[in-house]
Amino acid sequence: MTCFFNADNRQEREKTRMSETVLLSLEEAQSLSLTVLQHNGFSPAHAQAITRSVLAAQRDECHSHGLYRLIGCVETARNGGVDTHALPDVIDQAPGVVRIDAQRGCSLLAFETGLPMLIEKARRQGLAAMAINRCFHFSALWSEVEAISSQGLVGIAMTPTHPFVAPAGGTRPLLGTNPLAFSWPRPESPPYTFDFATSEVARGEIELRRRAGESIPTHWAMDAEGNPTSDPTKALAGAMRTFGGHKGSALSTMIELMAGPLIGDVLGHETTPANTEGTGKPLHGELVVALCPQAFLGSEADHHLRHAETLFDDILGQGARLPSQRRFEARERTMRYGMSLPKTLVDELNSLMN
Incomplete structure (x- = not known):
């Protein structure tokens, strides 16, 4: 019709x-x-x-x-799951490692507090890592890695979340949505940045669909019985799927290990959201890595960063888009309207x- x-x-x-x-x-x-x-x-x-x-x-x-x-x-x-006045404790752990004890506070203040030391160590050592422990983490990672690339460094960040995702072949929540972010500085353009959950979609996307009364694609999640579902409410009560099957599952597991036991923090399935009963365990860790092109390449750093632009040019030349390109376009609209x-x-x- x-x-x-x-x-x-x-x-x-x-x-x-x-x-x-x-x-x-x-x-x-x-x-x-x-x-x-x-x-x-x-x-x-x-x-x-x-x-x-x-x-x-x-x-x-x-x-x-x-x-x-x-x-x-x-x-x-x-619900008492975060200390709203916590002051992060910065620990100079090793020549290439800075640790931040968030003291049960939000990860964002801990990240901002430790960032100057991370950047200084990366420029001196070539690469450095920042481990954030005992933090409440809820935010996108791209803004953190872009804070690193804005300093001319390459940034990587990862964190586990509460167990919302079934491993490939499974039906019960065990892994987190476990995002991974990367940002590469570009000489005359916004950085090349990606930030994605290792689940099919960020959990927040399902929550927004539920709030709007909309359905979801059936490959995003399963209900509590392990059946594919288009109902966001049933999906939130069931288990999300990893992207790319076993590949996303392996990446998710890597993030659990690197932002958990490697930095002396918990695995995602050992956490739970804060609740009114006070039994929640919402705190976990985050791992941030910074790499310095100048330390790797010396006087040739600018040449090789410009060489990298040929890859981006060829991607765009095929009619494809770069990750975050939509974000930067949206930013211009927001600044105007x-x-x-x-x-x-x-x-x-x-x-x-x-």
Whole structure:
């Protein structure tokens, strides 16, 4: 059946759509985030670090890690799962290693606190690692690796999560969504960055579909009985799938090991979200690695970084796109027009200040 719509119909649909969204400037979104967090007990330092992360994600239209994440932050704080005033402890562990004890605080302030030492060590040694322990982690990793590449270094980051994902061939949650991020500095362009969960999709994407009353592709997850499901509610109660079958499962396992036992922290299946009973165990670790092209290459570093551009040119020359290209385009739109948020989300965030 072919349907024809006149201009009046289009205008009515646009009015309906606009009534369901709220347009905020970056400054208004920042103020909203800071107010919500500090009203719920987060110190100014933690509130500012969290706001920088969620605002960057919202600005780049990464909705699953944007202002929506404030709801989980507040819930975790109210359930005693995070110390909202913790001061990270920086430990100079070894010539190429810095350790940060987050002291049960949010990972973002711990990352920002340890970043200068990580960069200094990487420039001196060629490569360096930062282990963040006992942290509450909820955020996208791309903003962290881009903080490294903005200094002319190559950044890698990984972290386990709570057990939401079944290993390839399994049906029960054991692995986390276990994201991996990478950022490569480019001489005259935004960095080459990717950040992806080793599950088929980030868990936040399923949560957003549930909130919107939408279905999900059946290959994303299984229900509690191990059957493929298009129902996001059943998926959240069941198990997500790894991407690429056994390949994603192997990468997920690697991340569990490197950001868990290697840095003296827990495995994802040993954690649980904070809850009202106070029995949750939401803390785990994160591993961040920085590599310095100048230390590897000396005076030839600029030549080889420009040589790398031929790869990116050839990718684009085939009509393909680079990871994060959509993000950078979204960033330009936001800087020009502001950010559009679901009215239901803005209302829920405002309710957190009651």
